[in-house]
Amino acid sequence: MRSYSRLLLLAPLAMLAACNPDKATAPTPGNSNDLATNANVASVAASAAGDRLAFAPEAHPYGQNMITWSEDWWKYIISIPTDSNPELDMTGADCTVSQHGKVWYLALLGTGTVTRTCTIPHGRALLVNLSGVLNDYPCPDTSFHPAAGQSLQDFLTQGAMQSVDLVNALTMTVDGHEVPNLFSYRFTSPLFQFTGNTTLQTTLDGCITGQPQPAVSDGYFVMLRPLSTGAHVVVFTSSDTHNNHTSVTYDLTIRDGDD
DSSP: OOOEEOOOOOOOOOOTGGGGGGTTTOOOTOOHHHHHHHHHHHHHHHHHHTTTBBOTOOOGGGOOOHHHHHHHHHHHHHHOGGGGGGGOSSSSSSTTTTOOEEEEEEEEEEEEEEEEEEETTTTOEEEEEEEEEEEESSOOOOOOOOOOTHHHHHHHHHHHHHHHHHHEEEEEETTTOOOOHHHHHHEEEOEEEEEEOOGGGGOOOOOOOOOOOOEEEEEEEEEOOHHHHHHHEEEEEEEEOOOEEEEEEEEEEEEESOO
């Protein structure tokens, strides 16, 4: 079983209040009601801007629900050899490895702080695992197996949930704009099949067999909508009740072109 926590992305969004003078008028000096009203307007505008950054948890981006996308994130990460795996890359040099289609996967980090630099073609949504677990089977530990009468799915789900339940803080920003309600983005998969690269046995997951094997994913996954061309910063952080902290920053350049 391998657990992860992740970082933040930034993208330029105009604040809605600034675009609506009827709702964002200057307060009258000394009028506390006006000050409170404008503070509420600013808060609502910031939340609305954040909502526009990411697909909603119940959405089906590009024809799939977010549970399926969470499975695909793991299939991507676990298939790439150690020497070019974006999860093990601390600079972003490998961020484009095996990336295809309209959705690109941003790598995580176990614990600690990392800043990655990456250039991405325009029109790509970005799938981020803020903090999550892949619980796979079988493993070399012979005690790692379902109890009598317990299904494999229930066994793996229970183990994954115990880890993810420890997460107590998540943040995500895109160009300084906060993505709100991150705890509503938790997704637990059913049993699914993946094939891992055996070079990751000593670096990411000692349970990888190199053959199709079952797993369950549990964690917080956000899909950011495609960003405009130019420079952006995405940052995401997580922490848990064991005082493990992760902070990931992506300095992104979104370029014209499809390749």
